[in-house]
Amino acid sequence: MTFPEYDVVIIGSGPAGATTARILAGNGFQTLLVDKRQELGAPIQCSGAVSRHALEETGVPISTEYIQEAIYGFGIYNQEGRANFIDYRKLKPDEYGSEAGKKPLGFVVDRRRFDRFLLTQAERAGAETWLKTEGLGYSLLPNGKCEVRLRRFNEEIKVKARVLIGADGLQSQVGRWAGLRTHIKITELASCLQFVVDRVETDGLLEIITGHDWAPGGYAWVFPKGHGYAEIGLGVIPTLTDKNAQWHLDRFLKDSFFKDRFSDSRILEIQGGGVPLASPLRTQYADNLILVGDAARHVNPITGGGIHTALSGGIIAGKFLSQFLLSGEEPSKENLKGYQDAWLEKLGNKMWKLYEEKTAIFKLNDKAERDQKLFETMSSYFHPESEYKKI
Amino acid sequence: MSSKTPVLFQIGWNACINCGACVAICPQEAGFISDFDTIAVDRPCDIACMLCEDICPVTTITHTEVHSAKAKK
The missing domain is CATH 3.50.50.60 (FAD/NAD(P)-binding domain)
Incomplete structure (x- = not known):
């Protein structure tokens, strides 16, 4: 044969x-x-955020076939809810926006x-x-x-x-x-869970919430998901908590500084995955x-x-x-x-x-110092001048 | 955390969200998986490190110890 x-x-x-x-x-x-x-x-194991640059650079035609919502920037929160907004509609208003002739920074895809x-x-x-x-x-x-x-x-x-x-x-x-x-090492695989929800407002930004209290070893997120939906999720490093991701997500929904924003949310999909921070x-x-x-x-x-x-x-x-x-x-x-x-x-x-x-961040033993450093790093990572913005 | 007694894993299939984290963390060699892309549930694990139980976002992996006489059967 x-x-x-x-x-x-x-x-x-x-x-x-x-x-x-x-x-x-x-x-x-x-x-x-x-x-x-x-x-x-x-089964979906991913939040689906990708930059427009990534698609263009790799020759993937941009298509409504898979786009759920356009993204124009980021909101990075610390544990208490103080935020750095990096909104390209404000930073470069001639270039970025939803109006004709302007473009998005990225997309959330299905x-x-x-x-x-x-x-x-x-x-x-x-x-x-x-x-x-x-x-x-x-x-x-x-x-x-x-x-x-x-x-x-x-x-x-x-x-x-x-x-x-x-x-x-x-x-x-x-x-x-x-x-x-x-x-992967247990200290480097984030255990993640996310809900696609109805009745949570978003504004074209990828929102990232840092802080050990919400997501030990990882972070939480709120992303626009199109059709008025949002996705809310988080990842935790199991060695830094004795609770599972489900418990932390439930707590984030009910007890965080976003609890009023989330109070009317309805879960439409449940997804999870392991995300290597490795x-x-x-x-x-x-x-x-x-x-x-x-x-x-x-x-x-x-x-x-x-x-x-x-x-x-x-x-x-x-x-x-x-x-x-x-x-x-x-x-x-x-x-x-x-x-x-x-x-x-x-x-x-x-x-x-x-x-x-x-x-280096997660080697810091002091929780407050670690939280502050992660918040700063995330903020600078998404900053327009970041040397990493193209990865 | 680790015990040397081999264990047989059980998965609560209703709670399992098919995320694959248990397989990603598993130090076993190729093939220690189930038909549903989780760690294997049809044969004992002799490493018994329990990392899969720790990583599961919905804590739906449990185990029973398999004692050697039984394992040989």
Whole structure:
């Protein structure tokens, strides 16, 4: 029996996997993109905030198909409710706004629609896309390729590939197949819960609420969600509290300085996830294999934002592999290290720096000092002059 | 926190929000997962670090200890 053969097989069709597929297929490589889910993006584990710059930079057309609401800036709150507002409609009124000829700073997207849109882009670029297909394992072949075992609906299928790409999220199994230690330290994974609610007003700003009392080790957020809805959530570091995220969110709704604002809220959706406030994975490659997106922990360790970093990582992986596959070199671990080097240079080194900043904050033992530092860091992070604003 | 006695995890499927945090934190090797993308519930965990229970946003992972005679069956 002959097995279908591809240049690359990508497991997981989120922003990172689909973007990598779009670039590779667009450059003429035989690309198979698989995802185990029947509907991409679901269950939702993400608040869905992404900058307009991120979409433009990574060649994702801006579309009402996935946008839930436009964003024009930030509100960063300290524990007592004092806020720094960074509203681009006021900072640069000629440029930013909802009026004709002006633009938004970013968007809150519906991950179900966004991920489907990105899959469509990959598919239109020429990638083969299989849903309801899970990865079962991979093994190296003597000819320098690898064999990937998949299950598509009920059928087990083996395919051959030159490179396997693990884009299977934070809970990456692909990385573990290769023996990469992908699990995250308990002190660096925020346990997150969010509600999509009705009857909570928002004003085009991403609101971020710091303070140990509300979200120990993380922060709380209130984001506009379109159609008059909002999403209210928070993430906590389990070692800093003996209560779970659900308890903290309930308390934030009922007891915080926003309790009047939230008093009439009605829950429409419940979502959660683990958000790494961690360093990037130290090794993101193995023989015939690389990892992208959450699987490689390409997540901003201060904000927990992962869409921009996933899209950018996908572009970097796609461009690197496009060159690499043409070279005809063997996709050994040694040779694929170039991917990680390219990623570090473009993005990773900055993320390491952010990680160090974040670590320094949470090393502070004094709670008040730590809260103040996190508030300042968040405020300066989103400031127009921030050196990080483009990650 | 950690006990050396292997444990079998149980998940309250109604409360589970399918967030994947338990798998992300799990130090087990590949494949220690359930059909619903949680940590495995069909075989004992011999690490028994309980990090999955700690990370769960809705605290819906519990365990029972599996004593060796029983585990060998």
